[in-house]
Amino acid sequence: MRSGEWARDHEALYKLSRDGVITVARLVEFGVSKRTCYRRCQPGGRWQRLLPGVVLLGSGRPTRRQAVEGALVYGGPEAIVTGIQACHLQGLREPKGDIGQVHLLVPSSCQVSSAEYVIVERTTRMPRPVVAKGVLVAPLVRAVLDQCRRFTTRDPVRALLTEAVQRGRLNPRALTRELEAGSDRGSALPREVLRDVLRGARSVAEVDAMAVWRRTGLPEPLWNHELRDIGGRYLGTPDGYFKKVRLVWEIDSYDFHFAKEDYAKTLDRNARYAAAGIAVLQTLPSRLRSEPEEVAKELRAAYWAAETHLRRAA
Secondary structure, X not given: OOOOHHHOOHHXXXXXXXXXXXXXXXXXXXXXXXXXXXXXOOOOOOOEEEEOOEEEOOOOOOOHHHHHHHHHHHHOOOOEEEHHHHHHHOOOOOOOOOOOOEEEEEEXXXXXXXXXXXXXXXXXXXXXXXXXXXXXXXXXHHHHHHHHOOOOOHHHHHHHHHHHHHOOOOOHHHHHXXXXXXXXXXXXXXXXXXXXXXXXXXOHHXXXXXXXXXXXXXXXXXXXXXXXXXXXXXXEOOOEEEOOOOEEEEEOOHHHHHOHHHHHXXXXXXXXXXXXXXXXXEEOHHHHHHOXXXXXXXXXXXHHHHHHHHHHHO
């Protein structure tokens, strides 16, 4: 593009960008002076500065995709996206709220540094990237654990790891292998949560249930174990089953029971348990966090009651 032509053909200039994102260096190559670039990025201008040396050819709020493209342009040709943005691009839930940070992986020899909303991590373990919605990203197993290592509390780690197993269909053992292969920095929380996922937890509530069970001193139940009666009829797949005393523990939410059809299914399930001589304890998932000690007491009491009942029936 000849000097000055860009001013008459904005569409052609936009086509040279990545969704409206372009470096100042590239703009200079196409005939736009540095002075013009920075003038247009001043408050009230037609463009805006996204990152050092990176411009958005528009004045509106950047989209999440433009923020990601800006990070990649800033990071250079070897950069790939990891963390929560890579998780979203590969099918996990979209991050809530503002665009937030974009986490990049670059080879250890790369000299680019973190800036503004971009976290740049130099690594000797550059994964082979995959393409998700047109963006080069780390494989999901790496992206999930890169994000988990940055969390400082247990709840978001639980939520992301259980979603990765459920929706992302990641094998918990593959997550464990990746965790062991990486740095120990920030690995304590994901390591703790993964132990529960490997035990059979399929949701955040079930991870919470395992934490409550550890307070009780009771034998470990079978988690998500399918139960059938002596005739082979399906009874249910309880969250926890104490086989020795024939007690099931179900974590049942209000949301599930609100619909009449779901409530009927729960009654039918409990009737099957009762007919097979199995005791039932139901707990709301919210109480696992708000009243863990009280729930632990109830679980111990239910266990001892079931044990006493079996002894008397013998």
